[in-house]
Amino acid sequence: MNQYKTIYKTIKKFNTIVIARHVGADPDALASSISLRDIILNTFPHKKVYTVGTPTSKFRYLGILDKFKEELYENSLLIVVDTPDRKRIDGVDPSRFKFSIKIDHHPFIEKYADYEWIDDTASSASQMIVELVFKTKLILSKEASEKLYMGIVADTDRFLHRYTTMKTFLLVSKLIKKSHIDFTGLYESMYLRPFKEIKFQGFLANNMTVTENGLAYFKITEDLLKEFGVDSATAGNLISQFNFIEEIYVWVFFSVDASSETIKTSIRSRGPIINEIASHYNGGGHIYASGARLRDFEQVDSLIQELDEACLKYKEQI
Ligand code: AMP
Numbered sequence: 001m002n003q004y005k006t007i008y009k010t011i012k013k014f015n016t017i018v019i020a021r022h023v024g025a026d027p028d029a030l031a032s033s034i035s036l037r038d039i040i041l042n043t044f045p046h047k048k049v050y051t052v053g054t055p056t057s058k059f060r061y062l063g064i065l066d067k068f069k070e071e072l073y074e075n076s077l078l079i080v081v082d083t084p085d086r087k088r089i090d091g092v093d094p095s096r097f098k099f100s101i102k103i104d105h106h107p108f109i110e111k112y113a114d115y116e117w118i119d120d121t122a123s124s125a126s127q128m129i130v131e132l133v134f135k136t137k138l139i140l141s142k143e144a145s146e147k148l149y150m151g152i153v154a155d156t157d158r159f160l161h162r163y164t165t166m167k168t169f170l171l172v173s174k175l176i177k178k179s180h181i182d183f184t185g186l187y188e189s190m191y192l193r194p195f196k197e198i199k200f201q202g203f204l205a206n207n208m209t210v211t212e213n214g215l216a217y218f219k220i221t222e223d224l225l226k227e228f229g230v231d232s233a234t235a236g237n238l239i240s241q242f243n244f245i246e247e248i249y250v251w252v253f254f255s256v257d258a259s260s261e262t263i264k265t266s267i268r269s270r271g272p273i274i275n276e277i278a279s280h281y282n283g284g285g286h287i288y289a290s291g292a293r294l295r296d297f298e299q300v301d302s303l304i305q306e307l308d309e310a311c312l313k314y315k316e317q318i
Contacts, residue, residue, distance in 0.1 A: 018068065037066075254294070
């Protein structure tokens with residue numbers, strides 16, 4: 001049986017289904033998990049389906065989340081989307097469910113679900129949900145189509161990234177054809193931002209350190225976030241604005257997250273492979289888009305050094 005059939009049959013079998021995704025949710029994690037719930041409910045209105053995880057006010061436009069309750073472990077199916085390893089699952093323990101499924105597009109890290117569909121050539125988890133729907137009897141809704149479109153657009157950074165493929169375009173065009181969504185009308189909710197964020201972006205551009213080897217970095221302090229009136233999540237989101245700069249191969253932002261007493265680290269690359277380096281710091285991600293949570297500024301300096309060396313190696317190869 002192929003992965004589509006296996007997943008569809010398993011969904012059909014369970015009356016209660018919980019859908020989870022990774023901590024620090026981004027639009028793809030939210031879109032894929034929320035739309036999968038809506039699609040299952042659209043197909044099987046009598047099932048009980050919950051999408052769980054910590055809500056993010058910034059991405060409210062992607063829909064509402066459900067509260068997880070202990071009794072949901074009982075006799076239910078868990079589907080985890082967009083999450084390669086157990087420790088990054090937000091809010092639930094996969095081993096306590098009757099059965100679990102992973103649907104993920106990250107490079108493989110570990111097996112934690114009873115059944116795993118991993119496609120690290122897929123642009124996004126949202127793209128995998130679109131594929132699953134078109135290969136099974138699951139029924140799309142217009143709202144779910146809009147969310148999935150936004151998940152794909154967000155994770156590919158508007159079809160810019162290298163893992164945007166012909167399959168991405170084929171699935172997206174089929175999605176638009178079937179659901180008649182006004183896709184250009186969705187960009188305002190995704191990209192409208194306050195002017196203070198642009199000012200902060202300008203500050204970062206003016207003040208980031210750029211090494212001779214092509215590593216750009218900036219240590220964002222709490223005081224700076226306060227001065228500009230932005231939060232650490234906003235700082236992380238600005239990372240994608242620094243692509244395609246001639247002098248820069250890898251760029252990284254460090255921002256202090258007071259609530260967890262860690263340094264949230266976002267790394268992007270347009271050449272050197274960075275996820276392996278991130279894994280040395282309890283982090284990970286994709287080959288050109290990774291993240292980590294660092295303990296202190298000593299670790300920050302050590303990561304900067306490793307990334308700078310990777311830039312030098314890359315520079316010597318091209
Ligand atoms: P971000 O910079 O937070 O947008 O994350 C970029 C990529 O790295 C995403 O695929 C994340 O899932 C992954 N990532 C971010 N933070 C971590 C972390 N602490 N550990 C493992 N992977 C991470």
